[in-house]
Amino acid sequence: MEQSGQMELSQLLKPNAVKAFGHATSKKRLFQDLGDIAHSVYGLQPADTVDALQERESLGPTGVGHGVALPHARLYGLDRVVGVFIRLDKPMDFDAVDRQPVDLVFALFAPKSSGVDHLKALALVSRTMRDASTCAKLRANSDPATLHAVLTEVRGTQAA
Incomplete structure (x- = not known):
């Protein structure tokens, strides 16, 4: 696949x-x-996914601040990096770095052997979720199709 x-x-x-x-x-x-x-959506085993997320979280919280969490895990049985996004109406405590409750959660799941793709994906999601206007739009909408559009319309044109 050419990219x-x-x-x-x-x-x-x-x-x-x-x-x-x-x-x-x-x-x-x-x-x-x-x-x-x-x-x-991706056919992952729920128990493996939860275990991997909890294992990663035990190394250090993935709440990155400003109400955003980026939990991530490496799993067997995946052939590429995939994501899941949840917007919460009511923010929850997440042991985030700034102690703020979290309401925007973007989880990434990568193949065990993904190497640099996993890091690239994490950097991309992190950049997107650091954008204040993107987060404001996500918080202003609860329609999943709109949320998906907001997340995927962001292009790599902003400075990191």
Whole structure:
């Protein structure tokens, strides 16, 4: 597959992997929701997904600040990096670096052997979610199709 080397969020995130939820009662419950979505959209095993997310989280919280969390995990049985996005109506405690509760969660799942693609995807998602206007649009909408459009319309033209 020829690529211009430019990774796009639309390659990582299927429209049906974008959800809006009222709230999550705990980080574990949120990871289960992410696992369920990853299962229905990408065929990942929910238990493996949840375990991998929790294992990664135990190394250090993935709440990056400003209400954003970027949980991620490497899994067997994947052939490319994929994403799941959840917008919460009610922010939840996530042990984020700035101690702010989290309401925008972009999870990434990468093949065990993904190497640099995993890091590229993480950098792309991180850049996107650091953009204040993108986050404001995400918080202003609860329609999954709109959320997907907001996430995938962002181009790599902004400075990092």
